[in-house]
Amino acid sequence: MAEMRALFATDLHGSEAAFRKFVNAAAKFNINLLILGGDLTGKTLVPIVHRNGAYRADVMGNEVEVHTESERAELEHTLRLSGQYTFRCDPDELEFMQANPAEVDTRFEQAMTASVTSWFELAADRLGGRQTRVLAMPGNDDPWHIDEKLRDDDYVEWVDDRIVTLDDGTELMGFGASNQTPWASPREYAEDELTTRLRALIERLERPEQSIWDVHVPPADSGLDTAVKLTEDLRVVIEGGQTVPTPVGSPAVRSLIEEVQPLLTLHGHIHESPGVVKLGRTTAVNPGSEYTEGILRAAFITVRKGKPIVQLMSA
């Protein structure tokens, strides 16, 4: 039985750079298990507007204009690396989309599905011959429609609301939805509902105390869930010129971890709150995310003498 050498990353949000680094890390670090936490899809769609022989796009608030096809291709590549989807259009088409949100939805849907599907194909292409298992699941920000194409992928194992057995016999339980957020994102449940759904999964584990949980939302008040406090209209609360940190994790997840005490729990959701903490005998991890910078944040995991060794990394 091969020693587990796992790499866990989450909240890549469509970042081509972060995902490619994640896949390439397998060869570089001799990884035999890649675990991709939730929030696979991007949040923004950038029109590349073609007018008067030039292409214009908004890049991080700066209007960028390029003139040649190779410059346009490079611009699209740069945007994709940071997790932004692109599409080419002329001014009339842009105006039409601005007036028709349904058209924007369609474009988003196509871009998200195409992106994640191409990721899975890339993983199979690069890792299929290496005997590296790849597990993936959605997060609260991923729309439900992506499951249809990905749930039964030939190579990548979809672990949302499922339990899989790893090569060393350890059970891994996946759960991608989160508690409720101010944004009403696609996959959210009230705390009671989270408890019910997670408990149903836990009851299917043969050795819960030896299991690994891949649960997107971090436990409440754990140091893995510290986000900036927001007003009701989603403004950052500022006091004394600084943001105000506040815990936003799930009390239900924390309560279940403290009750069952699994070996290891893997979380994401709160990008700015990376860390490795102990909750009783359980090691809980959030590697954080810097997808917009094209930085891969991940947790390298091995198990030595029955204890997880977790190391955060960024590349």
Place this chain on the structure above:
Amino acid sequence: MTENTRAAGMALEGGRGRAVFTRQSTGLVRLMGARDTLLYNTMITTIILGAALIFLAVPYAFPGANIPLGLLITGVLGTTMMVAYAMLASAMPRSGGDYVFQSRLVHPAMATGLIMSGYMIWLAFWEALGGWLLAVMALSPFAAALGIQHHVSWLVSFGTWAGSAMGISIITLIAFAVALAVLIRGARLYRKVQSALWALILLSFVVTWILLLARGHAGFVSAFNSFTGKPGYYQQVINAAAGAGYGHSPFSLAATFGVAPVAWTALAWAMWSVVTSGELKNAKRLRSMSLSSVGALWINVIIIAITAILIFQVIGSQFLGSVAYLYYADPSKLVLPAAPYFGLLVAMLTANPLITILLALGFIATGIQILIGMAWGGSRLILALSLDRVLPPSLSAVNSRLHTPVRALAFFFAMSIAWTFLYNETSVSHYTLAVTLASMLVYLGTMLAAIVFPYRAREIYKASPAAAYKVFGLPLITVLGSIAFIFNAVMAVYYLTNSKLFVNDPASEALIGGILAACVLYYYGRRFWLKRAGYEPDMAFTTIPPE
């Protein structure tokens, strides 16, 4: 999913005119404004300490310097560093500041050495300095001034005790306890306290300006002679300094440049929010961060410059030069109840105890501001280092009840207590400005990271707002980083070559170099230990191609 989309222009930060579609998902928040971070940066810059050091150390170390002009030069050159920091932070937000910039863009051993020494160990030294400032610059002179003016002997005795080694240590330890209590209670209380402290500091400056304008030169001479109880003592101080070898120098541009290394001790901190905050990456954030740090730098430059103009006009440049010379070179010839920082001299201008107390509160607030602000920053750096396991991860544990990194704070204050003992019981206090040199080494490391950023992390740079700015085809961040690197290098040379800045002696240099070398060695030792324990520490800094 129709309801989930937002039309063009509803950008991440609510900015106008952005042609980007966003869908409903977490994290789309409105950006904090430049005004908020400007306030923070202005408050974290210890201007009273800066002013006190400039008004005493500059006339001694750089006779003939024009302080307002020197401050202007410092502001112009310092602006390059502020913008370079903002560019780095907008490219790598919420990442741990200097440590992340240097470890990812240059080398982790360099980052660990510079940050652990300059921003952790020497930052803890600032804590001892903050306690010393509270005792020697605030409580001691103002208690003495009040006691002498109102014939209250116990206040005079307290003032003398507060300036003694025992007094400084006890006052420092009490202040540590208060600062630790504030920080452990959490960020909200910290920010309220910080705002109150800044208000007191600003009030103290305004009172200083009013007193200086109201009393004028003749008023000061009279007040000084009266305060010391020696008619004609003002002139005697000038004569004593001349007899001891001090010669009042005419204006010198070379000496004026000497203002920068002293002023930079305080002014450089105007970038602090750039490395300790930030939630979103976009061009608006880059502008906001640049404006807030540059704005804070210039607000503080202006406040100190106004005070300098008034102080030197009213008190007299030859007298101030003489006082500084005697204080540093021949203190036995200067008979004053406390160290002659500008607070004491200004306090002599009033017999009103309420006004004296208002002046004192500004200095007391500065001492506490240093204690709290440095510990806040230091604990954040401990968190960043422990995330990479360079420091034990247990140090980054956040207390679940208080939501604060109690262990990191306790660790930082433990270092500070050790420094306090050394600072007050040995000759280490002689090397106070060594902390500025140690900080400059950190700035040098970070500016090196800024210079190489577009070349060492091409993808991250291209995706950052900084990529939009070029000068003659060169990335602006490289150009600004180069200017700021040279500026800080020149500052470092001043410290290493001018003996009147108290760093240019073998013991001081050995202390700075020794701590830096020990931190680099620690990095390699820790790396070895982690490898033996089954970790692969180099992973944290590895580059993986995205293709």
